[in-house]
Structures are given as structure tokens and as C-alpha cells.
Amino acid sequence: xNRKLRMGMVGGGKDAFIGAIHxxxxxxxxxxxxxxxxxxxxxxxxxESGKMLFLPPERTYLTFEEMMEKESLLPADQRMDFVTIxxxxxxxxxxxxxxxxxxxxxxxxxxxxxxxxxxxQLKQKVDETGLLLCLTHTYSGYPMVKQARAMFxxxxxxxxxxxxxxxxxxxLSKLSEREGNKQAAWRTDPKxxxxxxxxxxxxxxxxxxxxxxxxxxxxxxxxxxxxMVEGRALDDDxxxxxxxxxxxxxxxxxxxxxxxxxxALKIRVYGENGGIEWAQHEPNTLLVxxxxxxxxxxxxxxxxxxxxxxxxxxxxxxxxxxPEGYLEAFGNIYRNFALTLSARIDGTTPPKEALDxxxxxxxxxxxxxxxxxxxxxxxxxKWTAHIV
Numbered sequence: 001x002n003r004k005l006r007m008g009m010v011g012g013g014k015d016a017f018i019g020a021i022h023x024x025x026x027x028x029x030x031x032x033x034x035x036x037x038x039x040x041x042x043x044x045x046x047x048e049s050g051k052m053l054f055l056p057p058e059r060t061y062l063t064f065e066e067m068m069e070k071e072s073l074l075p076a077d078q079r080m081d082f083v084t085i086x087x088x089x090x091x092x093x094x095x096x097x098x099x100x101x102x103x104x105x106x107x108x109x110x111x112x113x114x115x116x117x118x119x120x121q122l123k124q125k126v127d128e129t130g131l132l133l134c135l136t137h138t139y140s141g142y143p144m145v146k147q148a149r150a151m152f153x154x155x156x157x158x159x160x161x162x163x164x165x166x167x168x169x170x171x172l173s174k175l176s177e178r179e180g181n182k183q184a185a186w187r188t189d190p191k192x193x194x195x196x197x198x199x200x201x202x203x204x205x206x207x208x209x210x211x212x213x214x215x216x217x218x219x220x221x222x223x224x225x226x227x228m229v230e231g232r233a234l235d236d237d238x239x240x241x242x243x244x245x246x247x248x249x250x251x252x253x254x255x256x257x258x259x260x261x262x263x264a265l266k267i268r269v270y271g272e273n274g275g276i277e278w279a280q281h282e283p284n285t286l287l288v289x290x291x292x293x294x295x296x297x298x299x300x301x302x303x304x305x306x307x308x309x310x311x312x313x314x315x316x317x318x319x320x321x322x323p324e325g326y327l328e329a330f331g332n333i334y335r336n337f338a339l340t341l342s343a344r345i346d347g348t349t350p351p352k353e354a355l356d357x358x359x360x361x362x363x364x365x366x367x368x369x370x371x372x373x374x375x376x377x378x379x380x381x382k383w384t385a386h387i388v
Contacts, residue, residue: 001342006035008071008080008104010064010095011087013040013049017183018109019086021330022136023053026084028331031338035059035080038067064095072102082107082132082341088186089194093118096133100125105132105341107334111204111370112363114194119367123360132344134337135358135366137208139265141329143300143312144286146356148213148269148276150309151288157271160214163242163250165267167206168258172198172236175229188234196370197234199225203254203373204366205265208358210252211365213276214269216244218369220383223376228257240373243383284323300324314353333357364388 007026012019019039026032036059039049043062050060061067071079082105085095093113099106100122112135113119126133139145152160176184186192187201194200211217220243225235236257242250258264265280274290284300298308301320305313315332317324336357343350368388376384 001346004031004033005082005338005341006078006080007032007107008067008083009034009037009039010067010083010085011039011091012037012084013042013045014052015040015045015182016086021327022084022086022107022334024327025330026334026338028328029335029338031342032334036061036067036071038062038064065098068095068098068102068104071104080104081345085109088192089200090114090192093122096122097125100129100131100133103129103131105134107134107136107337108363110135110137110208110358110363111194111200111366112360113367116364116367116371119360119364123364126360132337132341133360133363134333135360135363136330136333137205137212137358137362137366138326138330138333139205139209139280140212140358141315141332142278142280142283143308143315143324143332144278144284144298145209145213146315147286147298147300147308147312148267148278149215150311151276152213152215152269152271154309156273157269157275158273160216160244160246160248160269160271162270162275163210163214163216163244163248163267164269165206165210165250165265166253167202167255167265168253168261169202169256169263170259170261172229172232172256173259175231177232188232188236190233193234194370195234195374196225197232198236198254198256199223199238199240199373200234200370202256202265203238203240203252204369206252206254206267207369208362208366209265209267210242210250210269213267213278214244214248216246216248217365218242218250218386219245221369221372221376221386222383223373225373225377235377238373238377240376280326283325283329311353311356314351 038061222241240252277287302316303319339354
């Protein structure tokens, strides 16, 4: 392609957190530009946000319905190529379905929808239209996460036996949703967030990472969800025992009341011959442990070709010693999606590394994880089948 992909946005106005992150990530590699948006349900904020992004007034829309309709009527060389949806959970499904109906590809925040049934309907629509849907499970975009995944996929460690994944945060240690914190307010509201708080918000990230790195799928789980802050409507803490379809066992912990923790996502996966350890606070390092030899430290770097997998190298932008973090990992999700979409528009085949981004299938598994964790926690049974 001799042009950038044109991106529309639903949500993500000036009063939002994640919208700006999406725009930075989308712009990082020069492959995408924002051309239009329905940036807020508040008309004034929508208009002000459009001005801040230098969008033409006629392409700063007040509703997503107006945006989808009017963009679909524009000439092919002007209309948006895809839409990014960064609204709260309850407002994912309708704009995604309408975008697909109008012929637009979709990038969407996780969890993908409000309910598992909506997720399955969205998958059906994706299959019917043949359009692309990318789910922004950011942590799978880190180069050393991709390195870990490649090593397990190549059988370096033998059969996977054990998975530990933890995601402690501390930002909800107080009843912040009643103290003016807008992010806390919608994430702890069942009408906007869904049936789970902590497990829906960050537990789904941990579950996706466990499956992504190990290459195994969760088959059964046993969950204990807790509300630690009195007066809160949804879980803010939880522990889950996991069983995987290859016979491996696992433990998943997620908490948003781990006072003093920032965003301490960490995973350890072990096979017959060794395993890996990776932490989001030090994302450029992968600790590799062996049964019969000293541990190794692998580092991210675009100059380590031959030492790292092609998937890790593909997602590095700088030589070793130049740290790449959260924004770059987010950018890798957008870059791979953009390379895949551009190749489709050109009628060419993208490199296999570009096809490695979370999809609708990951979204369905995330919604099933929420449903099954909530059901397990409420049940007297020890194990609940992980039904998708």
C-alpha cells in the first residue's frame, strides 16, 4: 500500500484513559492515521476531542451509528478502513456489529463483549463477513512473551506441566468508585462492566497470557472470588486453580486490592526440561530455567537475530539495551493488525509473524473464562467445566 490505513474511533475522548494509549500505539509505526471518531456520548466532549485531534468537524460524529452510516457512504478512497472501539464493556457489542455490517474491520478492547452470548454472535458475524477483528490483549505484544511462546511451541521444554500467572494491582484498595474516580466507577458497576470486576478486568489478561505462552487451553477451573472492600458490588480479588487440555495444572491469582502494587503481571511456565519466567515490570528480560544446566537470561533486541525467534525479532524496534515497554507492546498489536489488513487490501500474503495478534476466538475464551469463574466461585462443586 502507498498510503496509511484510516482508523475511526468509538470512545476515547479527552476525558478517557485508554483512548490516548490506543492512538499512540496506532501511530507508532506510521501505518495508521485517525480520520474520524465518535469520541464521547457527551456532545461537547466529542466536539472538543475532535478538535484536539484535528479532525474535520464533519467527521467528528456525535454517535457511533452516525459515524458508521456516514463513513460507509463516503468514496472508498476517503472512508475509514477500520474502527477501534474503546468504550466500557457494555458498549462494545453494538458498534462492533454495526461496523462489521457496514464492511469495516474492527479493533476492540477486552473483554470483547458484555456477555458470552454477545461474543458468540460477534464471532458469527466475523465469520459471515470475512472481516478482521483484533482484540487488544496488550501483554501478548511484548517481544519476550512471544519468545517464550515460540520456545514452548518448538518443544524446547518438552510437555508443559505447570503454569503460574499472577496479576496484582492495588489501585482499588479503597472505595474509589465513590470518590470521583471515573475508571473505578464503571469497572466496579455490574451494569457497565459485567458480572465480574477484577477477574473480568485483569483476570482475563492473566488467563489469555497463560494460554498464549503455554500453547495449552484451560479445560477446567476452580475459582474463589472475593469482595475485600466493603460496599463494592463486584469482585476485587480472586484465585483460580486451572487444568489444561494437555494435562498441565495451573494457578491464577488476580487482585486489585494488593495495596502498594502497580501493575505486577508475572508468569512462570514449566515443562519437562525447564521453563520460563517473565514479569511486566521488567518486560525486556526472559529468565530461562533448565533442569540440568544453569539458568539463562534472554534480552529483547532487534540485533539478536539468530538468538531469538523470528516472532520476537519481528516485534523489536531497537537494538538490545534500548528498553521497549507497554506502549511498544500495544504498538505491536496494532502493527501486526495493520500489516495483515494492508496485505489483504493489496491481495498479498503477510508474513506469518504479522498474523500473530489476538482475535475473536481469544475474545470468546475470555468471556467464557469470566462466566465459568463466576459460576465456580458461586458453586459448592470443586471443579467447573470450562464451557465455551
